[in-house]
Amino acid sequence: MRSAEWEIVGFTFAMALLATFAILPFGVGLAWLLARKSWPGKSVVETLVALPLVMPPVATGLILLKVLGRKSPIGAFLQEHFDLEMVFTWRAVVAAMAVMSFPLLVRGARIAFEAVSPRLEQVATTLGATRLRVFMTITLPLAHRGIIAGSVLSFARALGEFGATILVAGNIPGRTTTLSVSIYSDIQLGHDGDAFRMLVVSVVLAFVAVWTSEWLFRRSTPAA
Amino acid sequence: MNLKFTNVSLRLKGLTLKLDVTLDKQVTALFGPSGSGKTSVLELVAGLRRADRGVIELDGLALTNVCQRIFVPARKRAIGYVPQDLALFPHLTVGQNITYGVKKLPASVLDLSREKLCRVLEIDRLLDRMPSSLSGGEKQRVAFARALLTSPRLLLLDEPLASLDQSLKERILPYLKLIRDEFVIPILYVTHSASEVIALCEDVVVLQAGKCAARGKPADLFALSDTRSYRLRAL
Numbered sequence: 351m352r353s354a355e356w357e358i359v360g361f362t363f364a365m366a367l368l369a370t371f372a373i374l375p376f377g378v379g380l381a382w383l384l385a386r387k388s389w390p391g392k393s394v395v396e397t398l399v400a401l402p403l404v405m406p407p408v409a410t411g412l413i414l415l416k417v418l419g420r421k422s423p424i425g426a427f428l429q430e431h432f433d434l435e436m437v438f439t440w441r442a443v444v445a446a447m448a449v450m451s452f453p454l455l456v457r458g459a460r461i462a463f464e465a466v467s468p469r470l471e472q473v474a475t476t477l478g479a480t481r482l483r484v485f486m487t488i489t490l491p492l493a494h495r496g497i498i499a500g501s502v503l504s505f506a507r508a509l510g511e512f513g514a515t516i517l518v519a520g521n522i523p524g525r526t527t528t529l530s531v532s533i534y535s536d537i538q539l540g541h542d543g544d545a546f547r548m549l550v551v552s553v554v555l556a557f558v559a560v561w562t563s564e565w566l567f568r569r570s571t572p573a574a
Numbered sequence: 575m576n577l578k579f580t581n582v583s584l585r586l587k588g589l590t591l592k593l594d595v596t597l598d599k600q601v602t603a604l605f606g607p608s609g610s611g612k613t614s615v616l617e618l619v620a621g622l623r624r625a626d627r628g629v630i631e632l633d634g635l636a637l638t639n640v641c642q643r644i645f646v647p648a649r650k651r652a653i654g655y656v657p658q659d660l661a662l663f664p665h666l667t668v669g670q671n672i673t674y675g676v677k678k679l680p681a682s683v684l685d686l687s688r689e690k691l692c693r694v695l696e697i698d699r700l701l702d703r704m705p706s707s708l709s710g711g712e713k714q715r716v717a718f719a720r721a722l723l724t725s726p727r728l729l730l731l732d733e734p735l736a737s738l739d740q741s742l743k744e745r746i747l748p749y750l751k752l753i754r755d756e757f758v759i760p761i762l763y764v765t766h767s768a769s770e771v772i773a774l775c776e777d778v779v780v781l782q783a784g785k786c787a788a789r790g791k792p793a794d795l796f797a798l799s800d801t802r803s804y805r806l807r808a809l
Contacts, residue, residue, distance in 0.1 A: 469661045472622050475648040476655040477675025477724055487674075491665050 351547055355532075359551055362529040365440060366508035369447035370501055373455055377504070378497060381459030382489070386468070403453045407513025414445055414518040442519035443526050447508035454507050458500015458567070462493035499566035506559030510552065529555075575600065575633065575728060575760030577619065582628030582638075586614055591784040593628070599777035601754055601761045603792070605768070605806075606781035612764040613658070615781070616730045619762065620655045621648030632728060654721030654729040654759070658736060660713055662705040668716050669701035675724040691719050694752055711742045715749055722757060729753070729761045735770060750774055768796045768804035780806065 351359075383389075384396060402410050418436040419425045428434040436442050466489055474484045490497075512530035519526040521535055529552055536545035579593040591611040604612045617623040618630060621637065624645060630638040632653075637646045663671050673688065692698035695715040705713060714734060721729060734750070735743045747770070754761060754774065763775060771778050771792045778795055780788040788795055788806075796804040 467659075467661065469657055469659060470663060472620075472648070473655060473657060473661040474663075474674065476620050476622070476651070476653060477720070478649045478652075478677065479675070480649060488663060 351551075355544070355547065355551075357524070358527055358529060358532050358548070361440075361527070362509060363555075365443045365528065366447055366451075366505050366511075369444045369451060369508045370455070370505040372444065373448045373452050373504070374501060377452060377455035377500075378459050381456045381497075381500075382463050382485075384456070385460045385463035399456050400453050402450050407450060407511070408517055410449060411446060411514030411517030414442070414449060414514060418442065418445060418518065437518060438520045438522060438526060440519075440526060443515055443528060446514035446518050447511045450511045450514055451504035451507040455500045455504035458503055458563075459493070459497045461567075462496020462500065463489065465496065466492045495566045495569050499563045502559050502566065503563040506556055506563065509555055509559065576631075577602075577728065577760075577762065578629070578631045580629040580631070582618065582625050582630060584611075584614060584618060584623065584625050586611060586784065589784040591615065593786060595779060595786055595789065597762065597777065597779070599775075600758070601763060601775045601777070603771040603775040603778040604762065604764045604781055605766065605771055605778050606787075607766060610781040611784040612766075612781055613732055616655065616732050616762065616764055619728070620653055620730055621646060621651050622655075652724065652727050654724060654726030656717045656721050656729070656731050656734060658732045658734075660717040662713055662717060662720070664705055666705075667701065668697065668703050668705065668708070671705065671716060672697075672701075672719045672723050674720060677724075687725075688723060691722055694756055695719050695749055710738055711746055714738070714746055718749065718753060722753065722759065726759060729759050730764075731761060732764045733766070734763075735767065736765070747773060768792075768806060772796060772804050 380395075380399065384392065384399075415437060416422060417424055418428075420429055420435075420437070425436055428436060434441065436445065470488050470492070471484050474488050475481075479487070510530055511528070512534065515526075515528055516531055516534070521527050521531050527535070529548055533545045533548045533552065536542070536548065575598060577597040579595050582591070582593040584591040589609070589611060591614055593615065604615055606612050614623060618625055619632075619637070625638050625640055627640050628638070629636060629640070632651075636642070636644045637651060638644060663674065666674065672691075689698070692701070695718060697712065697715050697719055700708065700712060700716065705716065708716065718734075731750075735746055738746060751774065753759070761774075763770070765771060775792055778788075778790065778792050779786055780795065795807060797807050798804060
C-alpha cells in the first residue's frame, strides 16, 4: 500500500475513534434511561434514535448539511462564537460518523443494561448505596462488556460510513477522504487495483471489529 | 420491634393488598400461598415499592405516609433485605459483597463485627471466592451476612429456604436460629412452609389474596397432620 493510502486508513480510524468517544457518554446515558425508566414520549425517542439505521444515509447527510451549514442557527453559532467551520471539514466527518453509529451504541448498551437484574440494584440501595454508587459499582461494572461491545460495533459502523459523509464532508484529499469515500472515488476513476486494496483493509477492519463485538456480547451476560 | 401498617393498600396485578396490622414480636412470619402479596409487603417495608394509600411506621417513625407524602428511600431505612434469589453481586468477591453496605467504620470495629459474623455463619474461609463458585447454602449464608453487617433495624427474609433441598434446609435452619438468638435483630420472614414458621417464628400473619386472613401464634394456627407435617387449621 502507498503512504497516501495508509494516511487515509489512519485518518478514517482516528475519525471513527473520535466519533465513538464523542457519543459514548450520551449513548450510555440514553441507553440507561431507555432500559430503566419510563416516561411519556419514550417510544418517540426510541424511534428517533433508530432512524439513522433505516433512513437512507444520504438523507441523514442532507439533514446534517442543513443543520451544520453556515446558514443554519447551529452552524452560524459555531462559526461566530468559536470560529468553527463544520461542513466539508474533518469535523463534519466525525459528525456524520457519530450520527450514523449512535443507534448501534445505544442498542448495545441498552441490551447490556437490561441484562443486569434490577434486583441487584434494589438490594444495593437497601444496603445504603446512593443511585450514583449503585450505577458506578453495580450497574456499570456488570454492563461494561456489553457497552464496550456496542461501542466496538458502533466504531465499525463509523469506519464504513459513506453516504452521510460524502454529502456533509465531501471528498477533499488529505482533509476529508475516508476509506469508503476513497473506494468510491477509485472506482469512479477506474483505479480498480487501489480500490481493491482499500476494500481488503475495510473487510479486515470490519471483521475484527464485528468479531470482537460478538465475542464481548457473548461474555456480557452476568453470571448468577 | 414495632412495625405498624395503617390502612395500607397497594394495587397489584389481579389483587389489591390491604394491610392494617401491627407486628411487635422478634420474628414474625408472613405466611400464605404464592401470589398472596407476601413479597410485596416486604418490598413496601424495604422501600422498593410505594404504597397507594396508608402509613407504614417502624418503631414510631414513618417510613411511608401517603397522605403526608412521606417516603423514606430504601437507602435511608436501615432495613436489611434478603430476596428469594439472594441477589449476590456476581462481580464482587464474598468479602466485597458482605462489606458493600458497611458505612465508614474504624477498621478495628469493622473487623470485629465482620469476624464474629463470619465465624457464626461459617463463611470466614469463603471471603476471597466469587459467588458463582459457592454452593446454594454458602450463597444463602453470604446473603444473610451482607444484610446483617449493616446492623439493620429490621431484617426482611423472602422465602430464604424455598429454593433449597430438604437436607440443605435442615443445615441452614440452625443458622437462621443463630441469627435470631445471637444478633437479636427483628425479622419479618416470608414463607409458605408451615414447618419453618413453627421452627422459627413467634407470630404469624396469614395472607390470602392480599388480605390478612388470620393472625396469631404459630401453635394456635397450625396443626400437625397425619403425615406428621404442619398444616394451617381451617380459618
